[in-house]
Amino acid sequence: MMKRETMDRPDRSTRRRFLALTGGAAVVGAVPIVAAQPAAATPAMMAAAMRDVTGAAVVRTGKVKLDVPPLVENGNTVPMTVSVTSPMTAEDHVKSIHVFVEKNPQPNVGNFVLGPRAGRAQVSTRIRLADSQKVVAIAKLSDGSCWSASVDVVVTLAACTEEVI
Amino acid sequence: MAAALINVPKKAKRGDVIEIKTLMSHIMETGFRHTATGELVPRDIITSFSCRYNGEEIFRADLFPAISANPFIAFFTTASESGSFEFSWIGDRGFSESASASIIVE
Numbered sequence: 087m088m089k090r091e092t093m094d095r096p097d098r099s100t101r102r103r104f105l106a107l108t109g110g111a112a113v114v115g116a117v118p119i120v121a122a123q124p125a126a127a128t129p130a131m132m133a134a135a136m137r138d139v140t141g142a143a144v145v146r147t148g149k150v151k152l153d154v155p156p157l158v159e160n161g162n163t164v165p166m167t168v169s170v171t172s173p174m175t176a177e178d179h180v181k182s183i184h185v186f187v188e189k190n191p192q193p194n195v196g197n198f199v200l201g202p203r204a205g206r207a208q209v210s211t212r213i214r215l216a217d218s219q220k221v222v223a224i225a226k227l228s229d230g231s232c233w234s235a236s237v238d239v240v241v242t243l244a245a246c247t248e249e250v251i
Numbered sequence: 252m253a254a255a256l257i258n259v260p261k262k263a264k265r266g267d268v269i270e271i272k273t274l275m276s277h278i279m280e281t282g283f284r285h286t287a288t289g290e291l292v293p294r295d296i297i298t299s300f301s302c303r304y305n306g307e308e309i310f311r312a313d314l315f316p317a318i319s320a321n322p323f324i325a326f327f328t329t330a331s332e333s334g335s336f337e338f339s340w341i342g343d344r345g346f347s348e349s350a351s352a353s354i355i356v357e
Contacts, residue, residue: 163319190317191283197313198326204309205268205329211312212319214281 127193132186135193136224139184143232145224150183150235152223161215161245168198170207170225170233180207182226189219202228214245255350257338262355263330271302271310272325275340275348281316297322297342305334330356 136145153167170180179202185195198209207225215221222236254276260269275297282294294316302310310326322340333356339349 187317191281192315192317194315195317196315199311200326201309203304203307203329203331204327206327208327209312210323210325212323214317214319 127188127190129188132188132193132222135186136184136222139182139197139224139226140232143226143230145232145234147234149233150223150225152221152235152237154221154237154239156237157240158215158242160243161217161241162243163212164215164239164241165210166213166221167208167210168223168225168235169209172207172225172227174202174205174207176202177228179204179228180225181228183207183209184224184226185213186222186224187213187215187219188222189217190214191216195221215239215241216244217241254348255338255340257336257350257352259336259352259354260330262357265330265332265356267330268327269330269354270325270327271336272323273300273302273338273350274321274323275300276321277340277342277346279314279316279318279320279322283316295343295346297340297346299341300324301339302326302328303337303339304328305332306337330354332356 149171151169154164158164168183168185170183172178172180180200182200183198186193187195195213196211200207218240220236220238222234224232224234226232256274258272263269277297278295279297280292280295284292286292296316297314300312300314301308309328312324314322333354335351335353337349337351341347
């Protein structure tokens with residue numbers, strides 16, 4: 087019971103240290119396996135990353151449309167489109183679009199800076215998802231307001247943390 | 252290394268909103284993966300992308316490891332005058348690539 091051969095994370099040094107630390111005191115079946123997992127972003131980290139972008143502004147839901155497939159087979163390349171309802175004039179336009187995720191190792195995905203010359207507030211790219219999780223897009227408008235949209239995505243094959251052969 | 256693929260319409264009417272699609276060949280190594288022996292593979296990503304239209308910056312993006320390999324970025328702009336688009340990608344380990352495309356606005 088002390089040896090856990092089935093652990094899927096290849097982080098051997100951590101595991102060894104972990105076993106050395108807990109080995110003597112290990113109670114059968116009560117060892118928390120999660121302790122050896124690599125650090126993943128938490129919803130709190132995502133909230134902190136979002137605050138860095140929005141500052142004190144209140145983030146309201148609406149205006150933003152986030153297109154991500156709700157079920158993806160391969161988390162290594164997930165098509166994503168963010169569009170914002172905006173006239174895109176000099177007085178009223180989208181200044182930037184920011185995308186965040188909850189459970190990747192890092193909460194930030196991308197920051198996209200636009201301007202009134204864009205004509206249409208829409209950005210497409212392909213992202214990586216390390217787990218089934220919530221994806222959030224925030225748009226910052228020229229009047230300082232922030233709008234958001236979120237989608238829950240189910241991922242069958244995760245990205246980022248797999249072993250390199 | 253001609254690594255970039257750019258898609259810009261050749262011609263557009265003045266005031267048209269046009270879509271620009273870009274793709275840069277790059278591994279986008281996250282820095283979170285391990286080899287079979289447990290060593291961390293160092294991060295190697297493109298961190299910044301920008302597009303200039305006749306010298307004026309019209310679009311910029313900060314990229315993170317969560318962007319897929321061979322980053323594809325598509326965005327829009329208003330065709331205002333004939334000229335050129337200059338694209339640039341900057342990343343880890345001194346990565347720097349640029350590309351350009353021209354447009355005729357009638």
